[in-house]
Amino acid sequence: MKTLSRKEEIINVAAKLFKEKGYSAVSMRDIAAGIDIKAASLYNHITGKQEILSAIILKVAKEFTQGMESVVAEKVSSIKKIEHVIELHIDITVNYSDALAALNNDWMHLETEDLKAFVKMREDYEQNFRTILKQGIEAGEIKPYHPEVILFSILSTLRTLYLWYEKRGKLDVNILKKDMVSVLIKGIV
Amino acid sequence: MKTLSRKEEIINVAAKLFKEKGYSAVSMRDIAAGIDIKAASLYNHITGKQEILSAIILKVAKEFTQGMESVVAEKVSSIKKIEHVIELHIDITVNYSDALAALNNDWMHLETEDLKAFVKMREDYEQNFRTILKQGIEAGEIKPYHPEVILFSILSTLRTLYLWYEKRGKLDVNILKKDMVSVLIKGIV
DNA sequence: AATTCTAACTAACAAGCGTTAGTTTTGTTT
DNA sequence: AAACAAAACTAACGCTTGTTAGTTAGAATT
Numbered sequence: 001m002k003t004l005s006r007k008e009e010i011i012n013v014a015a016k017l018f019k020e021k022g023y024s025a026v027s028m029r030d031i032a033a034g035i036d037i038k039a040a041s042l043y044n045h046i047t048g049k050q051e052i053l054s055a056i057i058l059k060v061a062k063e064f065t066q067g068m069e070s071v072v073a074e075k076v077s078s079i080k081k082i083e084h085v086i087e088l089h090i091d092i093t094v095n096y097s098d099a100l101a102a103l104n105n106d107w108m109h110l111e112t113e114d115l116k117a118f119v120k121m122r123e124d125y126e127q128n129f130r131t132i133l134k135q136g137i138e139a140g141e142i143k144p145y146h147p148e149v150i151l152f153s154i155l156s157t158l159r160t161l162y163l164w165y166e167k168r169g170k171l172d173v174n175i176l177k178k179d180m181v182s183v184l185i186k187g188i189v
Numbered sequence: 190m191k192t193l194s195r196k197e198e199i200i201n202v203a204a205k206l207f208k209e210k211g212y213s214a215v216s217m218r219d220i221a222a223g224i225d226i227k228a229a230s231l232y233n234h235i236t237g238k239q240e241i242l243s244a245i246i247l248k249v250a251k252e253f254t255q256g257m258e259s260v261v262a263e264k265v266s267s268i269k270k271i272e273h274v275i276e277l278h279i280d281i282t283v284n285y286s287d288a289l290a291a292l293n294n295d296w297m298h299l300e301t302e303d304l305k306a307f308v309k310m311r312e313d314y315e316q317n318f319r320t321i322l323k324q325g326i327e328a329g330e331i332k333p334y335h336p337e338v339i340l341f342s343i344l345s346t347l348r349t350l351y352l353w354y355e356k357r358g359k360l361d362v363n364i365l366k367k368d369m370v371s372v373l374i375k376g377i378v
Numbered sequence: 379a380a381t382t383c384t385a386a387c388t389a390a391c392a393a394g395c396g397t398t399a400g401t402t403t404t405g406t407t408t
Numbered sequence: 409a410a411a412c413a414a415a416a417c418t419a420a421c422g423c424t425t426g427t428t429a430g431t432t433a434g435a436a437t438t
Binding site: 020021022023024025105106108109143145146148149150152153156157159160161163164168176179180182183184186 | 209210211212213214294295297298332334335337338339341342345346348349350352353357365368369371372373375
């Protein structure tokens, strides 16, 4: 357990508050109160509210981008790749569940460069996933549904996992992985 | 095409803006500008910002509650009931896609009575869905996974469908229903 | 012991917020 | 044409917002 720098502390507290009320409804005074200092003191550590949001979102977005690129490069079946994408999401959810709320709900409050960077990462990520699915369909591993329906179905489940993970008392990660893979890939009947 | 009352117009414009930026980031002046009047004029038609949010969210929440109760009362197999829940979500998504954004992301900004009413409806809804799944598992129609994993997986897909429906150019509803049912129930392998 | 640096503080700013009061315009009913 | 109601307007209110300036206390470095 490394001790956190003040900046990391600010970002963690902010992420938790953003998760509860959303970026716009959280004030700098709220964030400051969360670590028992005054709002003006925050500016000794960060340049502004925007920097906090960027730090939260882009860090996790990079983890997704990087993780997805690793999976794409693997020399395994498409189904195995999808399994690994599911596991990637679960791992990130477990480690950054507060940040994921901001990534899902507050990305539109990013500005200029950061917004563009985020949107690009998100598009690339989806495109990689789409490619995996199409290859799986071509190879006959996956039923020939419209790839968009499959993509959306799996991705929306994975993206909102953070809402659900904490509520159910932080279940065992390995059991979660096994069950999620089964339900999402093999169906329920 | 019935002509809208001013109040309905306000609510529709607000819902669209809430979808784009979230409740807290949308000002009364923004909403007013959306129908080309001044902010103060809104108050001839509504009592305040809160009433707009309540109107948007509770209307749709009631549709879900009512629809789910109809499905539960049906004398059909559990699988058929799940199919009908999926179709219910798709129908509501098509008719109220803006309102669904507020329902998903801004419900926590409801106050007192309205907040309590919403949370109760949501819990009841999930409980009904859970019951359908458990009966399906008991009857051997559904694989014996942990019902929570199935519930979460299907529900999170359906709840974020609004994000996806408009982006893909408003696909045909019947095709969408057919594909979603297949993917969510039968899996992809 | 003197100096520098870090991170807190108080005070205040201009701008924007939701909302209210009072007035004027618009369109309908008598 | 006069009277009325509905719905717009202008102006302003008290409050909160993100942020800046200037100051101070304590720790680290010289």
